Amino acid sequence: MAVLTKKQKAVVAKVDKSKLYTLEEASNLVKEVSYTKFDASVDIAVRLGVDPRKANQMVRGVVSLPHGTGKETRxxxxxxxxxxxxxxxxxxxxxxxxxxxxxxxxxxxxxxxxxxxxxxxxxxxxxxxxxxxxxxxxxxxxxxxxxxxxxxxxxxxAGKIDFKVDKYGIVHAAIGKVSFDAKNIQENAQEIISTLIKLKPQAAKGVYVKSIYLSSTMSPGIAIDPKGIN
CATH class of the missing domain: 3.40.50.790 (Ribosomal protein L1/L10, domain II)
Structure with a gap:
C-alpha cells in the first residue's frame, strides 16, 4: 500500500467518511481536497438500484451540463x-x-x-x-x-455528455473542473442526478439512487446523502 504524503493525509482528514454530505457541502469540499498541481477533473459516481444485465433496466441518456465540463471536446x-x-x-x-x-x-x-x-x-x-x-x-x-x-x-x-450505467449499476461522469465555482459544480451535479431520476426504469424496484460520490482526480470520494436530492 502506498504511503500517503503529509499533504495527502491532510486532505484525507478533511473528509468525514462517516458523514453523508449535502450536494452543496460536497461541491465546496471537493475543491478543498484537491491537491494536484493541475486543474483536476470533478467526477460524479451514482450507484443505481438496477440490474444492467436486463434490457428493461438499462439506464442510458444524455445531459447538457449548464456550465459545461471544462474540457475541450474533440x-x-x-x-x-x-x-x-x-x-x-x-x-x-x-x-x-x-x-x-x-x-x-x-x-x-x-x-x-x-x-x-x-x-x-x-x-x-x-x-x-x-x-x-x-x-x-x-x-x-x-x-x-x-x-x-x-x-x-x-x-x-457546449457541454452535452452521454452516460451509460456500467455492469455494476454505476453511472460515472466528469462534470467539471476544480477551478469551477462550487455553485457551478453543484448545478452540474444536480442536472445529471435529476436526469438520472427521470430515466428510472419502470422495472427497477426498491431504492433507485443508492449512493452518490463526488471526487476530483486522485482525491478521496465524498459521500452525498441521496435522500437530500430531488
Whole structure:
C-alpha cells in the first residue's frame, strides 16, 4: 500500500467518511481536497438500484451540463460533402468521411465524440470493434447520429455528455473542473442526478439512487446523502 504524503493525509482528514454530505457541502469540499498541481477533473459516481444485465433496466441518456465540463471536446464529423461546411462552422475539429474511416481502421481514435449522419452508419458498422470499446460509436439515442449535424456538434461543444450505467449499476461522469465555482459544480451535479431520476426504469424496484460520490482526480470520494436530492 502506498504511503500517503503529509499533504495527502491532510486532505484525507478533511473528509468525514462517516458523514453523508449535502450536494452543496460536497461541491465546496471537493475543491478543498484537491491537491494536484493541475486543474483536476470533478467526477460524479451514482450507484443505481438496477440490474444492467436486463434490457428493461438499462439506464442510458444524455445531459447538457449548464456550465459545461471544462474540457475541450474533440469532435470528428463523419459526413457527406454537402454537410462538411456546416460541420466546420459548428466547430468540429475533424471533418471528412472515407479518409477518416480509413484512419480509424488503421487504429486512429484520437477524438472524444464522433457525430455522423444516418446514411453513413452503414460504413461505420465494420468499425464497431474499434469504436465500441472506446465509447466512440455514434448512436441516435445520444444525438450523435442525426441530420442536424451543426446542432449536434454545437451541443457537444457546449457541454452535452452521454452516460451509460456500467455492469455494476454505476453511472460515472466528469462534470467539471476544480477551478469551477462550487455553485457551478453543484448545478452540474444536480442536472445529471435529476436526469438520472427521470430515466428510472419502470422495472427497477426498491431504492433507485443508492449512493452518490463526488471526487476530483486522485482525491478521496465524498459521500452525498441521496435522500437530500430531488
Amino acid at each position: 469532435v470528428l464529423a463523419l459526413v457527406t460533402p454537402d454537410k462538411e461546411e456546416e460541420a466546420k462552422n459548428a466547430g468540429a475539429d475533424y471533418v471528412g468521411l472515407d479518409d477518416y474511416l480509413q484512419k480509424i481502421k488503421d487504429g486512429w481514435t484520437d477524438v472524444d465524440v464522433i457525430v455522423t449522419q444516418p446514411q453513413v452508419m452503414g460504413k461505420l458498422g465494420p468499425l464497431g470493434r474499434v469504436l465500441g470499446p472506446r465509447g466512440l460509436m455514434p448512436n441516435p439515442k445520444t444525438g450523435t447520429v442525426t441530420t442536424e449535424i451543426g446542432k449536434a456538434i454545437s451541443e457537444v461543444k
